[in-house]
Amino acid sequence: MNNLSRESRKSRKRPLSSGMKMGIIALLLMLTAINYGSYSNAVGMSTTTTSLSTSTHSQGYRGNIEYTATVTSTEGVPTGTITYMNGSEELGTAFLSDATLNTATATITINFLTAGAHTITAVYSGDSNYMGSTSGEITQEVVQAPSTVSVSSSANPSVYGDYITFTATVSSLNEHVPTGEVAFKNGDTTLQTLSLSDVGVVTFENIENIENNLLASSGFHNITAEYLGDTNYLGSTSSVLSQYVAVDVDMSINRSSPTVVGESISFYIVVNEVSATTNTISIMDGDQIIVQDLAIVNNDYVLWTAPNLPAGLYSFTAVFSGEDTNFETATSAPIQLLILDPASLDVNQDNRVEINDIVRIIVNGTLAQKDFNHDGAFNQADIHSMLTYISTVNQIDYEY
Structure with missing residues (x-):
């Protein structure tokens, strides 16, 4: 047993054969080549380097940005594709082209990067003759668009x-x-x-x-x-x-023109939902006040009946006061009303003038129509039509 043990120990100490030494050396060389990126040379592939450039380092959102990747080898021209990356997100790919000597380029244009800072790289995939490589990083700024x-x-x-x-x-x-x-x-x-x-x-x-x-x-x-x-x-x-x-002020009256002295005249004024209680309504004849400071009922309307108004041609308006600071003064559309005095009309009971009668209309002591030869039925409406051009009438007399 002792002899066998001694023989075994002797066999372990035998020197390596030359073949084994060469194998170990080859293995070490291979590992060294891998560590230093030159293993491709050992198997017939060339190493490459990839660089990346941008058309602008700062661009507005949705503005075009052009990236160009350049792949360089120690010999020959690389082929294949470039993948453009935003961090771990793939932006797109492009084929290498424009080969010169031992370089080739690929370009891509994008406009969909969001606003902010982005880290862009280009990755060359390699081909059957060239090892792949990755560019350095480019910081791309995208600013908010107007x-x-x-x-x-x-x-x-x-x-x-x-x-x-x-x-x-x-x-x-x-x-x-x-x-x-x-x-x-x-x-x-x-x-x-x-x-x-x-x-x-x-x-x-x-x-x-x-x-x-x-x-x-x-x-x-x-x-x-x-x-x-x-x-x-x-x-x-x-x-x-x-x-x-x-503010919408809408006024209506219960009489049509012409009417006669003694008939009641009621004014109905609607103001659209005005909530301020300090605002009031005044009723005017031209620039003359007939009544003022009428309260608005339920923030909505005013109903007022005029006392006995004298004969004349009136131009009524309703004026919203706008006294509250939230509202402006507003005025309704005018309503014209002719009020006649029957006592001044010496005509038949139906207010008609016979054919060929001569009619004279006196306005404020001035003759407005002289020797009007009427050739048909003549009534209050005819008188009104002759007075429509008169804007201020305080007293009307009729002669014939």
Whole structure:
């Protein structure tokens, strides 16, 4: 047993054969080649280096950016593809071309990087003769793109109490649609903030029950739409839309023209939902006050019956006072009414003048129509038609 053990130990100490030594050396050389990127030489492949350039290091969102990758080898011209990467995200691929000596290039143009900083690299895939390689990193800055916003109104001027719909449209110079929110403002006061639709449009209906209601006052309002921006687009503000909100005053009377002295004349004035109790209504004849400071009933209407008005041609208007600071003065459309005095008409009971009678109309002591030879039925309506051109009449006498 001892002899066998000694023989075994002797066999372990035998020197390596020359073949084994060569094998070990080859293995070491192979490992060294792999570690230093030159293993390809050992198997007949050439090493490569890849570089990357950009057309601009800073570009606006959706602006074109061109990347060019250049692959260089120690000998010959590499072929294959370049893959462009944004970190771990693949941006696209391009084939190598434009070969000169021992280099080839590939170019790609993109415009879809989001706003912010991006790390871009180019990866050469290699081919049957050339090893692959990766470029160094390029830091690409993409800045937010500008935007524009406009605002329009469904009714301008509008009437106090009516709904108004404002529409904001947001667009960009690159024809892509921004996202995010739009704030509708009345001066410095935000009326409401709403999200844009997929086509960059948002509508806002200014109704009575929202906070900071535009319709809480009449007059001019400076309306703007402010786009608040998003990740890729800068915010913007529209030009000012001057929205005029009018108080609507509508007046009617219970008599048609002409009428006669002694008949009651009632005025019905409607004011559209004015909530301020300090506002009143005055009834005017031209620039003369007939009655003033009539209270508005239920923030809605005034009903007033005039006392016995003298004969004359009247031009009635109803004037809304606008005493409350939220409202402006408003005036109704005029109503003309001719009031005749039967005592001054010496005609038949049916107020008719016979054929060939001569009619004279005296206005404020001045002869307005002389020797009118009437050739048919003549009544109060005919007299009214002759007086329509007279704007101020306080007393009318009739002679024939």
